[in-house]
Amino acid sequence: MDRSEEEFRQFVSARLDxxxxxxxLTCGDWQAADDAVARSLSxxxxxxxxxxSPERYAARVVVRAAIDEVxxxxxxxxxxxxAFPEVGEPDLTDSVAERMRVRAALRxxxxxxxxxxxxxxxxDMSVEExxxxxxxxxxxxxxxxxxxLATLRRLLATQDIALSEALKEATDA
Amino acid sequence: xxxxxxxxxxxxxxxxxxxxxxxDIIAAGQRRRRRLLTQRIGSAGFVAVGLAVSGLLVANTAMxxxxxxxxxxxxxPPVVAEQPAPAVAIAPFTFMFDTFSAGGFRVLPPQVVTTxxxxxxxxxxxxxxNGKAAISYVGTLTVYRPGVRPPAEFLYGTKVTVHGQPGxxxxxxxxxxxxxxxxxxxxxxxxxxxxxxAWQYGANGWAVINSVIELPTDLPHQMTAADxxxxxxxxxxxxxxxxxxxxQAGHLPAGWKLASISGRSxxxxxxxxxxVIFAPxxxxxxxxxxxxxxxxxxPAVVFTIIHQQVPPPPxxxxxKSTCGYFSSDTDxxxxxxxxxxxxxxxxxDPANTLSETELKAIGESLTFDNLDKPDTWHQIP
Numbered sequence: 001m002d003r004s005e006e007e008f009r010q011f012v013s014a015r016l017d018x019x020x021x022x023x024x025l026t027c028g029d030w031q032a033a034d035d036a037v038a039r040s041l042s043x044x045x046x047x048x049x050x051x052x053s054p055e056r057y058a059a060r061v062v063v064r065a066a067i068d069e070v071x072x073x074x075x076x077x078x079x080x081x082x083a084f085p086e087v088g089e090p091d092l093t094d095s096v097a098e099r100m101r102v103r104a105a106l107r108x109x110x111x112x113x114x115x116x117x118x119x120x121x122x123x124d125m126s127v128e129e130x131x132x133x134x135x136x137x138x139x140x141x142x143x144x145x146x147x148x149l150a151t152l153r154r155l156l157a158t159q160d161i162a163l164s165e166a167l168k169e170a171t172d173a
Numbered sequence: 174x175x176x177x178x179x180x181x182x183x184x185x186x187x188x189x190x191x192x193x194x195x196x197d198i199i200a201a202g203q204r205r206r207r208r209l210l211t212q213r214i215g216s217a218g219f220v221a222v223g224l225a226v227s228g229l230l231v232a233n234t235a236m237x238x239x240x241x242x243x244x245x246x247x248x249x250p251p252v253v254a255e256q257p258a259p260a261v262a263i264a265p266f267t268f269m270f271d272t273f274s275a276g277g278f279r280v281l282p283p284q285v286v287t288t289x290x291x292x293x294x295x296x297x298x299x300x301x302x303n304g305k306a307a308i309s310y311v312g313t314l315t316v317y318r319p320g321v322r323p324p325a326e327f328l329y330g331t332k333v334t335v336h337g338q339p340g341x342x343x344x345x346x347x348x349x350x351x352x353x354x355x356x357x358x359x360x361x362x363x364x365x366x367x368x369x370x371a372w373q374y375g376a377n378g379w380a381v382i383n384s385v386i387e388l389p390t391d392l393p394h395q396m397t398a399a400d401x402x403x404x405x406x407x408x409x410x411x412x413x414x415x416x417x418x419x420x421q422a423g424h425l426p427a428g429w430k431l432a433s434i435s436g437r438s439x440x441x442x443x444x445x446x447x448x449v450i451f452a453p454x455x456x457x458x459x460x461x462x463x464x465x466x467x468x469x470x471x472p473a474v475v476f477t478i479i480h481q482q483v484p485p486p487p488x489x490x491x492x493k494s495t496c497g498y499f500s501s502d503t504d505x506x507x508x509x510x511x512x513x514x515x516x517x518x519x520x521x522d523p524a525n526t527l528s529e530t531e532l533k534a535i536g537e538s539l540t541f542d543n544l545d546k547p548d549t550w551h552q553i554p
Contacts, residue, residue, distance in 0.1 A: 005199065012195045021185045034192050038201060045202025102184040121177040122185075149177070156180070164176050 008048045012041055015055070018123075019062050025118040026066035028107050036065035059123055060133040063115055098161070105155035113148030120145055256337040261375030261410060263318045266434060266553040267291075268414040270316065275403035278396060280314050281443050286416045287433040289321045289462050294443055295384065295404065297394040308442060309394040312384030314404070319378035321460045327371040327381050335405045340372025342398055344386070370401040380408065417550035418449050420476060420518070423538030426527070430454045431553065432465045432473060438547040439480050439516075447544075448477040466523050474535055475521040478511070478544065496529055505529060507536050516544050 016037070023033035040061040044054065051057045106114060119130040120141075127145075131138045153163045193201075263269050265288040272282050278295055285292035295312040317323055330343025345367060371381045382404055384396045396404075416434045429451045436447035450465045452473040465473040496507040506521040507529070520536040527535075542550045 008202075009195050009199065012198055016191065016195070017188065020188055020191060024188065025181055025185055030189055037191075038193055038198060041198045042201035042205045045199060046206045099183050099186045102180055103186075106181075106184050117177065118181065122181045124178075152177070152180075161180075163180065 004049055008045055011054055011058075015058060016041075019058060022059060022118060022123055023062050023066040025106070025122055026063050026111075026115050028103070028114075033066055037062055040065045056129065056133065059119070059125070063119065063133060067111055067115060101159035101161060102156070105152060105159055105161070108155050109148055109151050113144050113151060116141055116144040117148045117152065258338055258373055258376040258378075261319055261378050263316075263378070263410075264413065264415075265318070266416045266431070268416060269410045270408065271411050273404075273407050273409075275407040276400050278311065278400055278404060279308075280404060280408075282437070282441070283314075283316070284437060284441075284443050285433065285435045287463075287465075288318070288457055289460060290315050290317045295382070295396070299394065311394050311396050312382060312401075314380065314382050314408070316374065316380045317378060317462070318460075319375060321379075321462060323371060323379045323381050324462065327369050327383070328379075330369070333370070333372065333402075335370075335372035335402075336374070338373040338375075340370065340405075342368070342370045342401070344368050344398070368396065368398050368401055370398070370405055372405055374408065374410065380405070415552050417547065417552050419447060419478065419542045419544050419547070419550040420449060421540050421551065422451065422476075422535060423540065424534055425451055425474065425538075426453075426472075426531075428454050429474070430457045432457045432463070434553075436478075439478075439544065446477055446479045448475060450475050466521075470524075472524045472526040473522075474527065474532070475519075475523060476536075476539070477519045477521070478516055478541075479519065481510075481515050481517050496533065505532060507532050509536055509539075511541055511544070514541075514544060516541075 019037050019041070020030075020033055023036045024030055027033055027036065040058065043061055044051065044058055047057075048054070109117065115134060116130060119125045119133055120127070125133065127138050127141045131141045134141070136144075149163070156163055266286050268283050268286055268291060270280075270283065270291075270293070273280050278297055281294045281296060283291040283293035293314045293316075294310055295314060296308040297311050298306065298308055301307045315323070322328075326345070327343075328341055330341040333340045333342050367383060367385050369381060369383045371379055374380045382401045384401065386395050386397075416437070418431070418434055430453075431449070432452035433450040434448070435450075436443075439445060439447065450473050452463075452465050452471065456463060456465070456471050456473075463470045465471075466475055495509075496505065505525060505527075506519050508517055508519045510517050518536065518539060518541075520532055520539075522532055
């Protein structure tokens, strides 16, 4: 095994969980998320020696692949058991029920806005970084962040979940 | 009151175990690399990468057309023929020789044919570590049509005669791309030592054998200058065989013509793909050697048909394309599963002159012959 392959192995071992989470929150389906991550990392493997910022590159291709996954017609037709549910399931423990309600709200946030929220607040990216990852302008990222937060706040409110007001400041970052 | 980061974590919940591990991802990456190499090299009009019977990538050739000497040499004046050169005529897109052997090396049937040249791989047969028969790619034989002059870097060195006709033998450094040796070791854009033997096989017609003899990585099989000479002595033109193509393009930019064909079936021990390239007629005409898959060769559209190990899901859309910059940041390509087959076609625009809309329109206009029956493919008129 050469050095670059060993580095790639270490990178994947260290980042796999966070990339899967990133993909899942973007597309809302674990099966699609795993497909997106596997496809993206195999691409990264080919380009490993030429990629100067593998974290950024991996995030970009994973998010884009996750968005593509949910756009595939056969994905839309499949009712995946591990996808975001249509509605919450109230007869579970509090934490599980809360998770279901959060997922239900997330599922209703438009995919573009959801991707921005995930990059900004889950992957801790700046406006500039999210713009580069999604191939959009910084202004678009800011407006999508604002709209996404507003949408999510409204959806969560219907589920009796409150989102911190302090987040308003994040839209200006 | 929740912070959004916490909410996203809550929404993510407990992830199910991943359906793959790091080894699976690396294996997928290696398969992708092989596929890209096949596409890139096949589409480039080179005879280049081969797959061993085991499925491992075993080797790539010296790639006459792909490799460029690091230091361009001075071109020597041609030597005088010992006897009159036989007149030969080779039509465009016509294969003019078949497999033959000399010493421990074998020239496979030519796979690449254009209006100016045809290319064949040279291999060494060996047994792999499991005792299984395998081939290692060691070089290429390129036969240029009469009137077409090979690149100047091949026409210098020690003057020789082959079958009484003039030629040159030289050893030089060249940049080697996408080279995978017999041990499966991949290297790209490295400087390699290579042997070249160029000779006139007929009046105004040149043939060139090129082989890598020294790499920074291991090189388990290699030819010597004497081996190249033995192959040249064994070379002869045979009966012409017109090339065939398995696809027809209903829509192309105005004035574009067939420029290059690479691959003759999907079941040979050589290239496991078929690539057809169209280019502006002005680029196809004349005696300038072009490979068309390099941006420097100008506009071209490259169709590569590959056999998919895993067929698309039965509910996959029949006509949906996937477009993106898969092998480089500037090389846009779109791919389609070919309906009711285990084949897919990749459409590329190496020079990046066509829009994605145009590329899709071209790809969607394709019709295919029975890919499993090469004898039924369209003959080049």
